[in-house]
Amino acid sequence: MSGLLNRLLGPGEPELSCEACFDELDRYVDLELAGADADREIPGMRAHLAGCPACAEEHLGLRALAAADGDAPEAPA
Amino acid sequence: MLIGPKRGASGPVQLDEESRAWVSALTAHGFQRDQAVTRLHDLLLRAARSEVGRRRSTLPHLAAIELDDLVVQAADDALFAVLRRLEDFRGLSRFTTWAYKFAVLEAGVKVQRRAWQGREVPLEPSHWSSVVDSDPSPLEAVEHHELGAAIRRAILSDLTERQRTVLVALAVEGVSIDVLAERLQTTRGALYKTLHDARQRLRAALVAYGFGMLPTPEDRT
Numbered sequence: 001m002s003g004l005l006n007r008l009l010g011p012g013e014p015e016l017s018c019e020a021c022f023d024e025l026d027r028y029v030d031l032e033l034a035g036a037d038a039d040r041e042i043p044g045m046r047a048h049l050a051g052c053p054a055c056a057e058e059h060l061g062l063r064a065l066a067a068a069d070g071d072a073p074e075a076p077a
Numbered sequence: 078m079l080i081g082p083k084r085g086a087s088g089p090v091q092l093d094e095e096s097r098a099w100v101s102a103l104t105a106h107g108f109q110r111d112q113a114v115t116r117l118h119d120l121l122l123r124a125a126r127s128e129v130g131r132r133r134s135t136l137p138h139l140a141a142i143e144l145d146d147l148v149v150q151a152a153d154d155a156l157f158a159v160l161r162r163l164e165d166f167r168g169l170s171r172f173t174t175w176a177y178k179f180a181v182l183e184a185g186v187k188v189q190r191r192a193w194q195g196r197e198v199p200l201e202p203s204h205w206s207s208v209v210d211s212d213p214s215p216l217e218a219v220e221h222h223e224l225g226a227a228i229r230r231a232i233l234s235d236l237t238e239r240q241r242t243v244l245v246a247l248a249v250e251g252v253s254i255d256v257l258a259e260r261l262q263t264t265r266g267a268l269y270k271t272l273h274d275a276r277q278r279l280r281a282a283l284v285a286y287g288f289g290m291l292p293t294p295e296d297r298t
Contacts, residue, residue, distance in 0.1 A: 007248035010276035018266040020082040026170035044080045054254045061128045061181040066174045
């Protein structure tokens with residue numbers, strides 16, 4: 001059905017706040033990339049990402065960066 | 078229900094070797110710390126450049142030099158945030174992933190604000206009333222005509238003025254939440270709480286109007 005209905009009604013289930021999402025987003029992404037059950041470890045994240053376009057975009061951006069982390073500079077000696 | 082941030086320290090966490098090296102160098106003194114801060118800034122520049130590039134299509138008319146300026150501003154602000162919140166790093170992710178999120182946030186907010194610069198943000202009823210008042214309205218373009226009409230009725234009669242303004246601006250007009258937060262002098266989190274409350278009230282109103290089986294996100298994909 002329409003994206004408009006999605007945006008109006010939201011996920012309709014318990015979800016993280018934007019603050020809690022930001023706090024947990026790095027852990028969520030690393031769990032995802034490790035193949036762990038990130039949604040079970042951090043309940044409410046998936047619903048929040050479905051309801052908040054701003055946090056969902058940050059999830060995509062952070063996931064892309066973390067996935068390419070092999071190119072990151074080495075940690076300080 | 079919105080689930081807030083966890084309060085209080087979590088139990089001891091074993092940092093991975095790379096994360097430990099970052100934290101150790103950034104909490105050292107003198108040359109070692111200066112070197113680590115420079116490397117961290119390089120890391121955040123790379124992250125901000127990646128994020129601005131990913132969102133490039135929202136700024137089609139911006140010159141490369143202006144995009145670079147956004148990247149540097151985002152990296153500078155992210156560096157400040159990472160250093161200020163270093164004690165918050167719990168080691169539950171890699172340090173780099175934790176640091177990247179500040180660059181992604183800063184870059185994303187700056188891109189959104191730049192994209193909306195000079196554009197009017199529809200806040201007054203006169204701007205959006207056509208959306209919910211016209212016949213047929215865009216709301217009624219949803220597949221279920223009766224549901225669309227009920228949503229229009231609920232928005233007009235069951236929400237507070239603040240909830241109506243926020244819901245229509247974010248969900249109907251597609252205003253960026255960070256842009257709206259700036260215009261209303263509030264935060265993303267506070268606005269999302271209002272949006273969440275509006276959605277809850279909208280759902281309750283629709284149930285009261287006889288729409289007991291509202292579609293779930295899965296149904297709506």
